[in-house]
Each structure stands twice: as C-alpha cells, then as structure tokens.
Amino acid sequence: MRYARIFGVQLRASVQVTMQYRAEFFVGLFMAAFYVFWNVVPMFVLWSQRSEIAGWSLEEAALVTAWFTFLRAVLDGAVQPSLQAVIEHIRKGTLDFVLLKPADAQFLVSTAKFEVFNFVDAALAVGLAAWGLHRLHRVPTVGQVGIALVLTVAAAALLYALAILVISAAFYVVRLDNLIYLFNSVFDAARWPASVFRGVWRILFTFVVPLALMTTYPALALLGRLDGATAVRALCGAVLFVLAARLVWRRSIGHYRSASS
Amino acid sequence: MSATTPATSASATPASATPASATRRLLRAYPTLLRVGLSSAVAYRAEFLVWMLATTMPLVMLAVMSAMAREAPVGHFDQKGFVAYYLVTLIVRQMTGAWVAWEMVQEIKEGTLGLRLLRPIHPLASYSAESLAALPMRAIIALPITIVVLVLSSGKDLTQDPLNVLIFVVALAGAWLLNFAVSAIIGTLGLYLESSLQVWELWMGCFMLLSGYLIPLSLFPSWLERVARLLPFAYLQAFPVETLTGLRDRHAALAGLGAQLAWAAAAWLVLAILWKRGVKRFAAYGG
Numbered sequence: 238m239r240y241a242r243i244f245g246v247q248l249r250a251s252v253q254v255t256m257q258y259r260a261e262f263f264v265g266l267f268m269a270a271f272y273v274f275w276n277v278v279p280m281f282v283l284w285s286q287r288s289e290i291a292g293w294s295l296e297e298a299a300l301v302t303a304w305f306t307f308l309r310a311v312l313d314g315a316v317q318p319s320l321q322a323v324i325e326h327i328r329k330g331t332l333d334f335v336l337l338k339p340a341d342a343q344f345l346v347s348t349a350k351f352e353v354f355n356f357v358d359a360a361l362a363v364g365l366a367a368w369g370l371h372r373l374h375r376v377p378t379v380g381q382v383g384i385a386l387v388l389t390v391a392a393a394a395l396l397y398a399l400a401i402l403v404i405s406a407a408f409y410v411v412r413l414d415n416l417i418y419l420f421n422s423v424f425d426a427a428r429w430p431a432s433v434f435r436g437v438w439r440i441l442f443t444f445v446v447p448l449a450l451m452t453t454y455p456a457l458a459l460l461g462r463l464d465g466a467t468a469v470r471a472l473c474g475a476v477l478f479v480l481a482a483r484l485v486w487r488r489s490i491g492h493y494r495s496a497s498s
Numbered sequence: 499m500s501a502t503t504p505a506t507s508a509s510a511t512p513a514s515a516t517p518a519s520a521t522r523r524l525l526r527a528y529p530t531l532l533r534v535g536l537s538s539a540v541a542y543r544a545e546f547l548v549w550m551l552a553t554t555m556p557l558v559m560l561a562v563m564s565a566m567a568r569e570a571p572v573g574h575f576d577q578k579g580f581v582a583y584y585l586v587t588l589i590v591r592q593m594t595g596a597w598v599a600w601e602m603v604q605e606i607k608e609g610t611l612g613l614r615l616l617r618p619i620h621p622l623a624s625y626s627a628e629s630l631a632a633l634p635m636r637a638i639i640a641l642p643i644t645i646v647v648l649v650l651s652s653g654k655d656l657t658q659d660p661l662n663v664l665i666f667v668v669a670l671a672g673a674w675l676l677n678f679a680v681s682a683i684i685g686t687l688g689l690y691l692e693s694s695l696q697v698w699e700l701w702m703g704c705f706m707l708l709s710g711y712l713i714p715l716s717l718f719p720s721w722l723e724r725v726a727r728l729l730p731f732a733y734l735q736a737f738p739v740e741t742l743t744g745l746r747d748r749h750a751a752l753a754g755l756g757a758q759l760a761w762a763a764a765a766w767l768v769l770a771i772l773w774k775r776g777v778k779r780f781a782a783y784g785g
Contacts, residue, residue, distance in 0.1 A: 258692065260692070260693070261692060261693050264693045264696050265696075268696055268699065268700065271700065271703060272703070275703045275706075275707060278707055279707070279712055279713055282713055282717060282718055282719070282722075283562070283566070283713070283717075285719060286566065286572050286573070286717060287566060287569075287572075290562075290565060290566055291565045416548055418548075418552050419548050419551055419552040422552045422553070422554065422555050423551075423552075423554070425555060425558065426558040429558075429562050433561065433562050433565045434561050434562075434565075435561070435565070438558075438561050
C-alpha cells in the first residue's frame with residue numbers, strides 16, 4: 238500500500254517534468270511515432286522479397302513486430318530511464334541518498350523516472366497487432382488473448398529483470414555508458430520471429446536472453462499455435478529470471494562504495 | 499588566476515591565436531593526444547568488451563537473411579554473399595564509428611567543456627583524437643573478422659580489383675570523417691538545443707535503415723533505394739561495403755568516393771560554422 242503510494246508520487250513527478258518543457262514534449266511525440274515507423278519498415282522490406290519467411294507470413298510477423306514495439310515502449314518508457322539514472326548515481330556516488338531513504342532501494346531506483354511518450358508507441362503497437370489480425374481474418378478467443386496478456390506481463394517482468402542485472406554490473410565496472418547501447422542492440426533481435434534463428438542463436442535467444450518468450454510466444458498464442466506446456470515453461474522461466482535478478486541486485490549493492498567524499 | 503571560471507567566452511579559445519602557430523601546435527600535440535586516448539581505451543577494457551558485444555546487430559541480420567537465402571537467393575545474394583556483406587558491414591562500422599555527440603552534450607550540460615576551451619588545443623581536435631585513438635582497439639575486433647571473411651568466401655564474394663580495394667581503404671577514412679563530423683555537429687547542437695541527443699537518436703535511426711547497415715540497399719523497393727542513395731547515410735556503410743564485396747565496378751566506386759568526400763567536406767564546413775557561433779553562447783559555471 239505504501240509502495241503503491243510512492244509509485245503514484247514518482248509517476249506524477251515524471252509526468253510533470255515531461256510537461257514542463259513544451260518543445261521537448263513535441264519532439265518526444267514525434268520521436269515516438271518515428272520509432273514505430275522504424276520498427277515496421279524492415280519488416281515490410283523483407284517480406285516484399287518473400288511471401289513467407291521461416292514459416293511466418295507478413296501478417297503473422299506483424300504480430301511479432303507489434304509485440305516488439307510494445308515491449309520496446311515498456312523498455313524505453315519505464316525501464317531504461319531509471320537504469321540510466323542508477324548508472325549516473327553510481328558514477329557520481331549519489332546513490333547514498335537513495336540507499337538512505339526508508340524504502341526498498343531497488344523499488345525506488347526502478348520507479349524513479351518514466352518517459353510518458355512511450356504510451357504513443359504502445360498504442361500504435363496495439364494498432365499494428367489489430368491490423369495483422371484483421372488481415373488474417375482472425376478473431377482470437379478470450380483464452381488466447383488471456384494467455385497472450387499473461388505472457389506479455391511475464392515479458393515485461395523479464396525485461397525488467399534483465400535491466401536490473403545490467404545495473405548490477407555497473408557496481409563492479411564503473412564506466413558503463415554503453416551498457417544501455419548493448420542492451421538495446423541485443424533486444425533488437427526480438428523483432429524477428431524466433432524460428433528465423435538457428436543453432437547458437439536459437440539457444441542464446443531462448444535461454445540466455447529469452448527474446449523468444451517476449452515477442453514470439455505471445456504472437457503464437459494469439460494465432461492459437463502455442464501449446465500449454467510451452468506457455469507454462471515460459472512463465473516459470475520468467476519467474477526464475479526475476480528472482481535471480483533480485484538476488485544479484487542484493488549481492489551487488491553490497492559492493493557499492495560511495496565514490497564521493 | 500581565480501579558481502572559478504565563469505562564462506568562458508570565445509575570446510579565451512585557442513581559435514583566437516594566429517592560424518599558423520595554432521596549426522603547428524596542434525600537429526605537435528596530436529600524437530600525444532592519440533597516445534592518451536589509446537591508454538584510456540586500454541584502461542577501460544570492460545567498456546571495450548561491451549562494445550564488442552553491442553555490434554552484433556549485423557550478425558543478427560545475417561542470421562535472418564540466411565534463413566531467407568536457404569530456400570533461394572534473395573536478389574543477387576546467396577548465403578555466402580550475405581556472409582560477406584554483413585561481415586564487411588561489421589568491419590566498416592567498427593572502423594568508422596564515432597560517438598562523440600554523447601560526450602560533447604554531457605560536457606556542455608555539466609559545464610566541463612569550459613576546461614577544454616581553456617586548453618591551448620582546439621576542443622574539436624582533442625575530441626577527434628579521442629575518437630581516433632579507439633581505432634586500434636576496434637581493429638582488434640575487425641581483424642579476425644576480416645580473416646574469417648577471406649577464408650569463408652575464398653575471395654569469391656570480394657572484389658578482385660586492386661583499385662577497388664584501395665578505394666575501400668580511402669572510403670573508410672572518408673566514412674570516419676563524415677561520421678565524426680555529423681556526431682560533432684549534433685554534439686555542438688547541444689549549445690543551441692536542449693534535446694540534441696534526440697536529434698542523435700533520429701540520425702542513428704535513419705542511419706540504420708537507410709545506410710544498408712541492417713538491410714542491403716539493393717533489396718529495397720526501387721524508389722526507396724533511389725532516395726537512400728541520394729542521402730549521406732549510404733556513403734557511411736553501403737558505399738564502402740559494396741565496393742569491397744564487388745557490387746560496384748571501378749567507375750561506380752570512384753563516383754561514390756567523390757560523393758562521399760563531398761558530403762564529408764560539407765559536414766565539416768557546417769561543423770566549423772556551428773561551432774564558431776555556438777561556442778559564443780556557451781557559459782560554464784562552477785569551480
């Protein structure tokens with residue numbers, strides 16, 4: 238309850254900061270639309286060469302791209318701004334002030350900053366998914382939508398867990414501005430249906446960085462092609478990841494030595 | 499001299515020295531700047547490792563494209579053709595990337611640019627030295643990849659023309675010049691705008707789509723390909739890559755080199771003007 242209130246306060250502060258700079262506000266809106274465009278173009282270019290790639294038609298792949306865009310919005314809007322703030326805190330040694338506050342530090346740093354524009358991306362992503370389903374003449378059942386939603390929540394949790402793991406690395410190695418860049422470039426592979434990847438890539442993207450779970454499984458669920466066992470395994474994997482991230486965070490915060498005097 | 503440096507004005511910049519003596523001083527100092535930059539690149543090895551992993555995007559695209567090429571060639575690319583294209587793409591990106599915008603914007607925001615302005619070396623020169631000094635470390639990544647390309651393709655997917663290889667090498671330098679100038683322009687915009695890093699993101703977004711970094715330009719719909727080839731992005735990736743992988747003949751390669759150097763010159767001109775005007779607006783506070 239207390240944490241819900243803190244969450245509300247932090248979110249309101251972010252919104253107010255965003256509205257404060259009007260020019261930035263419009264730039265932000267424009268960028269949000271640009272990102273969606275950016276996500277969609279490679280898909281259209283590739284599928285203009287073939288009607289089907291690795292068993293996915295354009296419309297089906299559009300569902301994967303929609304999920305990718307949506308999660309990208311979650312990542313850019315909710316996960317990454319905070320991640321950046323923590324790295325900055327560690328570099329400057331101001332994390333002390335966060336650690337001194339009478340609330341869980343992980344919770345505080347995770348909710349410190351939100352980029353509000355990413356709601357636009359998220360909305361456009363839903364639109365893209367609707368377009369794909371409409372072209373396929375497919376109305377998913379309530380159950381399928383339910384599974385897709387549960388998997389989406391799991392995917393968001395996974396993203397968050399990965400971000401926490403990345404932040405934890407910043408306690409050991411100070412100069413890590415480009416960790417965010419790394420995170421982005423790895424996550425970018427999630428825009429493609431997982432069956433495109435083979436061999437080492439498939440193992441990497443299923444178990445090490447579970448991108449398949451994040452975008453391909455929800456799309457498969459909507460298409461009615463995901464079997465129950467896989468869904469359950471995916472959920473268990475997500476829970477494990479979140480727990481592991483929490484553990485690593487606890488351990489690495491012990492390594493924090495304030496850099497300032 | 500007082501400990502605080504309020505409002506460093508343009509008159510305090512080394513640009514006010516006579517051009518000849520300033521150039522001589524710069525030439526004398528540059529090797530040292532490079533050495534300093536190199537040792538800092540070596541010192542932050544973790545960062546280096548992160549860079550290595552962060553540039554896997556062409557490899558991901560290679561996996562995607564290979565999935566398509568397994569069934570039948572895509573355009574004029576078969577699987578081996580894609581291997582050559584994307585590995586050369588990786589090399590070009592490694593050897594020509596410049597990310598100075600981040601650092602410039604950071605220093606403008608924190609006011610530490612003032613310290614650079616006080617030094618007797620032009621700030622753009624010191625930024626460029628830092629950027630260039632990272633190249634040997636990046637070459638360590640690029641070299642094994644080059645060997646892999648040579649072995650895998652047995653030279654078949656690379657150009658057989660020695661002149662084209664030479665043009666490729668010059669094009670690498672040209673691409674770095676253009677990359678650095680654009681990055682520095684956007685960094686300099688930080689003196690004018692709050693949101694210059696968003697301009698950088700926009701540039702990077704367009705770069706990835708329109709430079710042939712993600713998808714070879716020849717696979718685009720023809721109108722989009724024509725548009726892309728008119729823009730500067732194509733000269734950062736597509737032009738050097740196509741030259742080395744034998745997709746351009748001598749004539750087209752030379753024409754591309756001319757266009758690339760013209761873009762680079764234009765970018766440096768814009769950079770010089772923007773910097774000169776922008777630095778007058780700069781005011782650093784702090785001690």
